[in-house]
Structures are given as structure tokens and as C-alpha cells.
Amino acid sequence: MVLPKIWRPRVAVCGIHIESSTFSPQLAYEHDFTVTRGEALLNRFSWREETWSQAIDWLPVLHARALPGGVIHRPVFDAWVAEILEGVKALHAEKPLDGLFFDVHGAMSVEGLLDAEGDLITAIREIIGPDVLVSLSTDLHGNMSEALFNGCDLLTTYRMAPHEDALESRRRAMYNLAMRLLSGQGKPAKSLVHIPILLPGEKTSTRIEPAKRLYSRIPYLEALPGVVDAAFWIGFAWADQPRCKAAVVVTADLPQEELEALTLDWAQEIWDARDEFEFVAPVDSMENCLQWAETAQRPTFISDSGDNPGAGGANDVTYALHHLLNWEPTMSGKLHTICVSLHDAESVAVAVATGVGNIADFVVGGKIDSRWPGPQSLRAKVSFIGDDPLGSTSAVLRVVRTVDGVEVETGLDVVVTKGRNQFGALATFQRLGLDPREADVVVVKIGYLEPDLYAMHKDWKMALTPGGVDQDLIRLDHKLINRPMVPFDCDPEVLDAVELHAITVGR
Known part of the structure; x- marks a missing residue:
């Protein structure tokens, strides 16, 4: 049969x-x-x-x-x-x-x-x-x-x-x-x-x-x-x-x-x-977030939310970096701050050519989205060069400044990456010799904290920074969405009249 x-x-x-x-x-x-x-x-x-x-x-x-x-x-x-x-x-x-x-x-x-x-x-x-x-x-x-x-x-x-x-x-x-x-x-x-x-x-x-x-x-x-x-x-x-x-x-x-x-x-x-x-966390301007971070619990996280690559941001907006380069607590070395990350293949190439332990001039970020406020010039020591899980090269740049003619390290580590990347996991930091749990402040291009970061943070605010994924939707000026729509329309009479x-x- x-x-x-x-x-x-x-x-x-x-x-x-x-x-x-x-x-x-x-x-x-x-x-x-x-x-x-x-x-x-x-x-x-x-x-x-x-x-x-x-x-x-x-x-x-x-x-x-x-x-x-x-x-x-x-x-x-x-x-x-x-x-x-x-x-x-x-x-x-x-x-x-x-x-x-x-x-x-x-x-x-x-x-x-x-x-x-x-x-x-x-x-x-x-x-x-x-x-x-x-x-x-x-x-x-x-x-x-x-x-x-x-x-x-x-x-x-x-x-x-x-x-x-x-x-x-x-x-x-x-x-x-x-x-x-x-x-x-x-x-x-x-x-x-x-x-x-x-x-x-x-x-x-x-x-x-x-x-x-x-x-x-x-x-x-x-x-x-x-x-x-x-x-x-x-x-x-x-x-x-x-x-x-x-x-x-x-x-x-x-x-x-x-x-x-x-x-x-x-x-x-x-x-x-x-x-x-x-919002899932307290929100404020970048300026106010930094002022708050001076006395917050460690490690302190600040979300650079407007340029979050996990939502589609260009990953190279320098708005947060610009403020960090002018923030005395980290530029003086009193606070160790990690800034992750900026998608910048050119800066990675300079870091590789410079070599770990050496100092060079860099022009970081703003090469894709140059609107806020554009590329930032800085002098930095190449602290670490490594690869991310996708095989893309990244570099840790420890910013230096000149004091009485001598180049002195600040407390600011800036991570630049050859490919786009989001630092949402502890292992991503560790591959570059960084441990956010031991830092004072971590400024990360993210919105809500991914599970690893959420578990380790002691204090957290989201900075309402500009960028392609700005949390302040009104600033983005949508043209084609249907109306009325929350939060763009606030008239109670209009919203109460909506029938689904x-x-x-x-x-």
C-alpha cells in the first residue's frame, strides 16, 4: 500500500x-x-x-x-x-x-x-x-x-x-x-x-x-x-x-x-x-541637564534624545558635544564624562593614523547633519581603538586642553564610530575599554534607556535636543499628517468631537 x-x-x-x-x-x-x-x-x-x-x-x-x-x-x-x-x-x-x-x-x-x-x-x-x-x-x-x-x-x-x-x-x-x-x-x-x-x-x-x-x-x-x-x-x-x-x-x-x-x-x-x-523620564534643556548633573547621583545619564540613532537620528549632531566642550566640571577634569557616540568615519581614520596614546587635532561630527551647530574642533588623545559587534572601527578620544603651555587631559571621553551605532548595551562600552558604571556622567544618543543602561543608572534626564528625531514634535513642522492630531491640536472642543x-x- x-x-x-x-x-x-x-x-x-x-x-x-x-x-x-x-x-x-x-x-x-x-x-x-x-x-x-x-x-x-x-x-x-x-x-x-x-x-x-x-x-x-x-x-x-x-x-x-x-x-x-x-x-x-x-x-x-x-x-x-x-x-x-x-x-x-x-x-x-x-x-x-x-x-x-x-x-x-x-x-x-x-x-x-x-x-x-x-x-x-x-x-x-x-x-x-x-x-x-x-x-x-x-x-x-x-x-x-x-x-x-x-x-x-x-x-x-x-x-x-x-x-x-x-x-x-x-x-x-x-x-x-x-x-x-x-x-x-x-x-x-x-x-x-x-x-x-x-x-x-x-x-x-x-x-x-x-x-x-x-x-x-x-x-x-x-x-x-x-x-x-x-x-x-x-x-x-x-x-x-x-x-x-x-x-x-x-x-x-x-x-x-x-x-x-x-x-x-x-x-x-x-x-x-x-x-x-x-515622558518616561524628567526632561529639560541640555544646558539645564548639565547644571543638574553636577550634583546628581552617579552614574548620571543624560539622553541626547534628538539625535537618537535608535529612532533614525543621523548620529552625528554635535549639539550635546558642543555644550560638553564648554562645561567646566568636565573640561577641568573634576567629572569624568563619556559622550557616545558620533558617526564620523573621518575622525576614526585620523585616530587610527595617530595611534593609541598620541594626540592630534580632530574635527568631529556635523558631516551628515550640520544644522546644530555643525562640526566641532577639538584636540584629543587617542585612548582606545576597537571594533563594535558589527565589525566597524570605533575610537575613544580623551579631549585635552592647554594650561600654561602644557597639554592636560580633561575628563571628557568622546567616542567616534566608523559606522552608525547605538550604545544601548554595557558590552558596547566595554569593547572600547569604557565602563559607564564608573563614570560620573554619561551622555548617550538615545531616548528611553535600554535595559542595560536602565539597570545601572542612578539618575537620569532626557535632554530635549534638536535633531532628526526631536522629541518636541512641534519644532519639526509636520505638513502631511492627518488633522486633528494629538499633540499638534489641543482645542478640547475639537478633540472631544472626534469619532473613531x-x-x-x-x-
């Missing part, structure tokens, strides 16, 4: 993942990305060895991933899109696909496009048709456009900020897809509600209220009979596009009216909390 072949669902895997600030002059090019294909793409998912995952034929196409940055150079994006579409088309022609896992950020911006992820999934749908089951995972700081919603069947997103659950979110998206295919349940119903709120992530950390409470609703919602997933996007504030706004999506095996009422109820709860959102609406697709 010939046994029947066991059916194994065929699922394509693809995506382009970057968070892009449209307010930064920087562009993102191919060299900014890690591109994976074949087994290297699938090796990103440790759960491949789990039983449910082994029942699926995962078919890698292309995935490109980068640190948050600027808008993608259009030819780079177009080339990857062509490869993705050709790959999906070939797989589908070989034997019709059963599913597709779409692994994107949700806040990717591309030259000339207003909804890059929506455009990409729409183009994929033209190849695979309406019946293939598509599962989506994004960052909660992504945007849920109508095109992206329409193109996907299972939609989920991170539930923690900082994003300690990024991998968990991808696993959930792939697991939900596998379970729907293997069980033959097919597509669930889905409902989308946009909420006219656009806030920086530093006002929406899930460590504090109201985001903590609003995201904690998800386990309750998912425990309701028939609910598959509940997702809340707070949106991406540093792009000027109509899709930039908060959103919730609930997917469920429920009647359309019941699902829509459930989604609207949750969205209304979020909208009613609009006045509760506050759902877009619901039944089974």
Missing part, C-alpha cells in the same frame, strides 16, 4: 526592515543593511526547530535589516523589491504558495513614496492573489496604513517598549500562520481603527502609564473566545506621512459586528487616555 504524502504548507519569507526619519538629511544605502537570503535568512528564527515550525516548508526570499536611519535611496529599494517580487513569483509558479510571512518594521520610508510597506505588500498580492494567507509582524512604532492592513490577514506587533519582545513577536506571527494553515481554519476576520495620536516613543514606554495599562489589555483581549491576536501600534512620529498615527487591529473568528465593537471599545480606551501620556471609525473585513 502506498501511503499518501503528508501535506506541508509552503510559506515564503521576505521583508525590508528599517525605521526611517524623514526629518534627517541622511539617506540609507545598501551598505547600511544586513541582507540575508537562503538558509541565512531562516537562521534568524531560532524556533525553526520547534515541532510546529518543522511542519512548514519555509521558503526564504530576501530580508534586509538596518539600524533606524534616514529615508532609503530609491534605487536600493527598487532593486530589493524587484528581487522579492521575482523570488515570490518563481516560488508561486513552481507550486502555489499557501502562506507568506511579511517581516517589516512599519516605519520604512523611501524616496518618493508615502507608504513603502503598503506598496510592497500590494505588489506581492498582485502575484500571489487574494487567497494566500499573509502574516505580518512589525514594530509597535510602525504605522498601520489601510494598504498594509488590506494586504495582510494575520497582523501582530511588539508589545514592549523597549522592545524586549521583538523576537517573540516574530515567532507569534509565524506560529499563528502555521496554526491557521495546518488546521485549515483559513483567514480570520479583522478590524482596524485609527486613533489620531502621534507621540514619540519616549512618551509611550510600556514601563509606565498609560501605555503599561493599555498594552496590558492584550492578554485579556486574546483570552476572549474567538480572538486570534490584538495589536496596538503607537505609530512613528518622526516621519511626515498620512499613515503616521496610532492604530489597533484585532483579528478573530467572530461575527463582523461583534469584532468591530470589540476593536472600537479598545481604541476608545486609548483615545480617552490621550492626556495621560508623559472601524474598517472591518469579515471571513
Whole structure:
């Protein structure tokens, strides 16, 4: 007797993942990305060895991933899109696909496009048709456009900020897809509600209220009979596009009216909390933060939030460095201050040529975003040269000054990096011979502190510095977002008159 072949669902895997600030002059090019294909793409998912995952034929196409940055150079994006579409088309022609896992950020911006992820999934749908089951995972700081919603069947997103659950979110998206295919349940119903709120992530950390409470609703919602997933996007504030706004999506095996009422109820709860959102830490000007830091508990952290590369900042704005170079407590050597980091390949090259232990003149930063206030001239000793985990060279520059004709070290260490980098982990400092736990003050280009830094800080303020990811959204002057929108519109009568609406697709 010939046994029947066991059916194994065929699922394509693809995506382009970057968070892009449209307010930064920087562009993102191919060299900014890690591109994976074949087994290297699938090796990103440790759960491949789990039983449910082994029942699926995962078919890698292309995935490109980068640190948050600027808008993608259009030819780079177009080339990857062509490869993705050709790959999906070939797989589908070989034997019709059963599913597709779409692994994107949700806040990717591309030259000339207003909804890059929506455009990409729409183009994929033209190849695979309406019946293939598509599962989506994004960052909660992504945007849920109508095109992206329409193109996907299972939609989920991170539930923690900082994003300690990024991998968990991808696993959930792939697991939900596998379970729907293997069980033959097919597509669930889905409902989308946009909420006219656009806030920086530093006002929406899930460590504090109201985001903590609003995201904690998800386990309750998912425990309701028939609910598959509940997702809340707070949106991406540093792009000027109509899709930039908060959103919730609930997917469920429920009647359309019941699902829509459930989604609207949750969205209304979020909208009613609009006045509760506050910064995750005390905020002030850079000048006032430094004055406060003179007597704060050690180690003291100051977030140079407007140029945070983890949100898309250019990573070379010198506003904070300029103030440190004029701050007596560290220039006199009384306080040891670490300033991390400035993306400046030219200064790294000078440091390498100078050699560890030697002194040279440097012109640091302001080569990408020269607006605030531009390149800074300094004289410094090269204290350390090393590589970051991505293999990019970095240098520690100990600033020196001349006293009575003698060059004397100050207390200021400035880190310059060949590639863009965010110093959110202790190990990143340690690779350069630095220990932030032993410093007096650490000025870091970041918004809310990542877990390592949060665990070690004794005092912390966020400086409202300028840059491509300025926390003061009003200063950025958005033009294309929908209105009214919090925090741009403050009239209580206007906001109280807002009615939320759902877009619901039944089974």
C-alpha cells in the first residue's frame, strides 16, 4: 500500500526592515543593511526547530535589516523589491504558495513614496492573489496604513517598549500562520481603527502609564473566545506621512459586528487616555541637564534624545558635544564624562593614523547633519581603538586642553564610530575599554534607556535636543499628517468631537 504524502504548507519569507526619519538629511544605502537570503535568512528564527515550525516548508526570499536611519535611496529599494517580487513569483509558479510571512518594521520610508510597506505588500498580492494567507509582524512604532492592513490577514506587533519582545513577536506571527494553515481554519476576520495620536516613543514606554495599562489589555483581549491576536501600534512620529498615527487591529473568528465593537471599545480606551501620556523620564534643556548633573547621583545619564540613532537620528549632531566642550566640571577634569557616540568615519581614520596614546587635532561630527551647530574642533588623545559587534572601527578620544603651555587631559571621553551605532548595551562600552558604571556622567544618543543602561543608572534626564528625531514634535513642522492630531491640536472642543471609525473585513 502506498501511503499518501503528508501535506506541508509552503510559506515564503521576505521583508525590508528599517525605521526611517524623514526629518534627517541622511539617506540609507545598501551598505547600511544586513541582507540575508537562503538558509541565512531562516537562521534568524531560532524556533525553526520547534515541532510546529518543522511542519512548514519555509521558503526564504530576501530580508534586509538596518539600524533606524534616514529615508532609503530609491534605487536600493527598487532593486530589493524587484528581487522579492521575482523570488515570490518563481516560488508561486513552481507550486502555489499557501502562506507568506511579511517581516517589516512599519516605519520604512523611501524616496518618493508615502507608504513603502503598503506598496510592497500590494505588489506581492498582485502575484500571489487574494487567497494566500499573509502574516505580518512589525514594530509597535510602525504605522498601520489601510494598504498594509488590506494586504495582510494575520497582523501582530511588539508589545514592549523597549522592545524586549521583538523576537517573540516574530515567532507569534509565524506560529499563528502555521496554526491557521495546518488546521485549515483559513483567514480570520479583522478590524482596524485609527486613533489620531502621534507621540514619540519616549512618551509611550510600556514601563509606565498609560501605555503599561493599555498594552496590558492584550492578554485579556486574546483570552476572549474567538480572538486570534490584538495589536496596538503607537505609530512613528518622526516621519511626515498620512499613515503616521496610532492604530489597533484585532483579528478573530467572530461575527463582523461583534469584532468591530470589540476593536472600537479598545481604541476608545486609548483615545480617552490621550492626556495621560508623559515622558518616561524628567526632561529639560541640555544646558539645564548639565547644571543638574553636577550634583546628581552617579552614574548620571543624560539622553541626547534628538539625535537618537535608535529612532533614525543621523548620529552625528554635535549639539550635546558642543555644550560638553564648554562645561567646566568636565573640561577641568573634576567629572569624568563619556559622550557616545558620533558617526564620523573621518575622525576614526585620523585616530587610527595617530595611534593609541598620541594626540592630534580632530574635527568631529556635523558631516551628515550640520544644522546644530555643525562640526566641532577639538584636540584629543587617542585612548582606545576597537571594533563594535558589527565589525566597524570605533575610537575613544580623551579631549585635552592647554594650561600654561602644557597639554592636560580633561575628563571628557568622546567616542567616534566608523559606522552608525547605538550604545544601548554595557558590552558596547566595554569593547572600547569604557565602563559607564564608573563614570560620573554619561551622555548617550538615545531616548528611553535600554535595559542595560536602565539597570545601572542612578539618575537620569532626557535632554530635549534638536535633531532628526526631536522629541518636541512641534519644532519639526509636520505638513502631511492627518488633522486633528494629538499633540499638534489641543482645542478640547475639537478633540472631544472626534469619532473613531472601524474598517472591518469579515471571513
